[in-house]
Amino acid sequence: MIPSSAFSLSMTLQCGQCFRFFEENGVFLGVANGRLLKIEQTDRFIRFFDMTQEEFQAVWANYFDCATDYDALHTLFSNDQTLCSAIEKTGGIRVLRQDGFETLISFLISQNNNIPRITKSINLLCERFGSRIAPDTFAFPDAKTLASASLSDFSGLSLGYRDRYLLDAAQKVSSGEIDLSKLYTCPIEEARQTLRTICGVGPKVAECVLLYGFARLSCVPMDTWMKKVMARYYQAGLPEEILPYAGIAQQYLFHYARCFDTF
Secondary structure (H helix, E strand, O other), rough: OOOOOOOOHHEEEEEEEEOOOOEEEEEEEEEOOOEEEEEEEEOOEOOOOOOOOHHHHHHHHHHHHOOOOOHOOOOOOOOOOOHHHHHHOOOOOOOOOOOOHHHHHHHHHOOOHHHHHHHHHHHHHHHHHHHHHOOOEEEEOOHHHHHHHHHHHHHHOOOHHHHHHHHHHHHHHHHOOOOHHHHHHHOHHHHHHHOOOOOOHEEEEEEEEHHOOOOOOOOOOOOHHHHHHHHHHOOOOOOOOHHHHHHHHHHHHHHHHHOOOOO
16 A cells, blocks of 8 residues: 555546556556556555555556655646646646556557547457456567567457557567667657657657656657647746656646646
8 A cells, every 4th residue: 555645546547648447436457567456546545456565566666656756746846837736636647657568559559549449459459469367357468479460460459550550669679670678768869769760650659658658757748738738838848947857747737738727
């Protein structure tokens, strides 16, 4: 269990940064890092079911970014009035530290798509190519498995034209042409350009992958909502002091604009 303060489980898991969790009677069930997770939020704690302290520390503390001091970030962000308003509504969101390859494939699928269809496609992909970890639950497939598929193997997964994007990404990662491990630490422009050599990866997808899959917290995905936010409040750009954590600020602003503000 971890304290509930400055942590909204529902916002974190339903704000569009991940796609393999669903809620049932206040309890979230999902798969990440090849493991099944059952988790709920009470008034005081985030409760992890059927888990040892060792597993939490080894896997889930990092996944939920428990080492980052979000209270300190809220203090920093609150110097900006717009961010202060966003934090009041959405400050419980944490930016997850997800598997890099899964994040890459997920956001290739996300293009010109909606969350229900994205979720459906990812679940079908896992059922077809992933290993079974519970009776009706499958891990996300690795790059080698997807790279060995043909385009016809992706039929019926509701991918449309995105099937060739997935195959190209898997083949480049599996062959070593792209070394995803370097994206954690290489210069950020190099990381962006590396991802954009993959068919279908444009600026927005690259920013999403780097932020949600490689903890590059300065990255800011620019979708329709964020473009409206920037045009209305930040014509000169985000405040300089928050730029190292602009991806977290973006998540607050995006969710605030989408769910609580009007444009």
